[in-house]
Amino acid sequence: MNPQVDVVVGLACNAKCGFCVQECTRKTVDQFSIEKISTALKFVHGRGVHRLVITGGEPTLDGYAKRTYYTLLVASEIGSWEFKAVYTNGTGLLEDVVRPCMMKAPMPRVGVLAEAGLTDVNLSRHHYSHKEAAVVFGIQIPTAEDIVRAAQMFGVNVRLNCNLMRGCVDTFEQMCTYLLWAKSLGVKDVYFRNLFRFAQSDLYDPREFNTRNVLQFTQNHSVDFESLLEKVYGSTDFVLTKQRLKKNEGHGTETGFLFQNALPVYFADLTIGKERPGAGTYWVVMPNGYLYDAFTSEQHRIDVPLTQAGTLPEGRS
Numbered sequence: 001m002n003p004q005v006d007v008v009v010g011l012a013c014n015a016k017c018g019f020c021v022q023e024c025t026r027k028t029v030d031q032f033s034i035e036k037i038s039t040a041l042k043f044v045h046g047r048g049v050h051r052l053v054i055t056g057g058e059p060t061l062d063g064y065a066k067r068t069y070y071t072l073l074v075a076s077e078i079g080s081w082e083f084k085a086v087y088t089n090g091t092g093l094l095e096d097v098v099r100p101c102m103m104k105a106p107m108p109r110v111g112v113l114a115e116a117g118l119t120d121v122n123l124s125r126h127h128y129s130h131k132e133a134a135v136v137f138g139i140q141i142p143t144a145e146d147i148v149r150a151a152q153m154f155g156v157n158v159r160l161n162c163n164l165m166r167g168c169v170d171t172f173e174q175m176c177t178y179l180l181w182a183k184s185l186g187v188k189d190v191y192f193r194n195l196f197r198f199a200q201s202d203l204y205d206p207r208e209f210n211t212r213n214v215l216q217f218t219q220n221h222s223v224d225f226e227s228l229l230e231k232v233y234g235s236t237d238f239v240l241t242k243q244r245l246k247k248n249e250g251h252g253t254e255t256g257f258l259f260q261n262a263l264p265v266y267f268a269d270l271t272i273g274k275e276r277p278g279a280g281t282y283w284v285v286m287p288n289g290y291l292y293d294a295f296t297s298e299q300h301r302i303d304v305p306l307t308q309a310g311t312l313p314e315g316r317s
């Protein structure tokens with residue numbers, strides 16, 4: 001069973017990434033219920049899911065930052081977590097804000113979130129050049145350097161997420177340049193991801209949700225992931241730390257290395273669409289607090305008994 005739960009605090013995003021998975025999966029109404037989110041989190045936490053990722057949309061936007069804050073607070077009340085991370089393009093992390101419940105001097109939002117229990121920022125940066133990274137998002141973003149510095153000031157780790165894609169980081173040499181840059185920033189680790197693949201199934205038709213031509217984009221920009229991984233295996237700069245392992249109930253894989261004896265780096269790929277209801281492929285809590293074990297169809301919704309957090313309904317394992 002997947003040990004991680006993703007809480008989607010809102011569906012909107014200021015960026016316009018051509019590969020956005022949110023653009024290619026089923027949506028629910030953007031109503032927010034912290035009570036129902038809390039119930040869903042208690043439910044999965046009681047099943048041994050102790051990794052929390054708050055995501056969107058963009059969870060640091062002004063309209064969503066309070067939702068992120070309250071989600072962190074209720075998660076902290078539930079129990080201990082291996083990490084409580086926010087998955088972000090970084091837009092609102094450095095904005096000066098006052099804590100929602102107190103009138104104190106403003107501080108960068110990442111500090112306020114750290115006070116509410118944030119341990120990690122998973123920062124999407126698909127290029128080491130700030131200019132190129134901004135082009136991928138189609139918006140202005142704070143620099144990774146500024147975000148890492150601020151996060152470290154508040155004791156928050158930073159993981160850099162980079163989609164490998166044609167025209168960005170798409171060769172072994174580009175990956176090494178990216179890793180040297182990441183190493184100089186002092187981030188916790190780097191997560192290189194093959195672009196998501198979308199598979200049609202009897203429960204999911206990606207074309208139904210494909211409002212931004214995401215399928216076309218991923219087809220046009222996919223790299224030869226296997227060849228890149230082969231080069232990594234053959235390089236003395238990389239030491240294998242985690243043999244290629246199946247993840248997400250066999251729909252994805254993850255391989256780990258240490259780069260130049262200093263920086264952990266992971267390579268992952270994932271196919272979306274073939275998940276079976278009840279398999280616990282990935283836990284997703286939508287803004288309205290509904291819990292799913294994949295975000296591709298309504299059949300993946302888990303009925304959370306309000307009074308029985310910690311036990312799955314019959315037939316679900």
Ligand code: SF4
Pocket residue numbers: 013014015016017019020021022056057058088089124
């Ligand atoms: S930043 Fe994330 S949520 Fe926003 S458009 Fe890009 S991939 Fe989608």
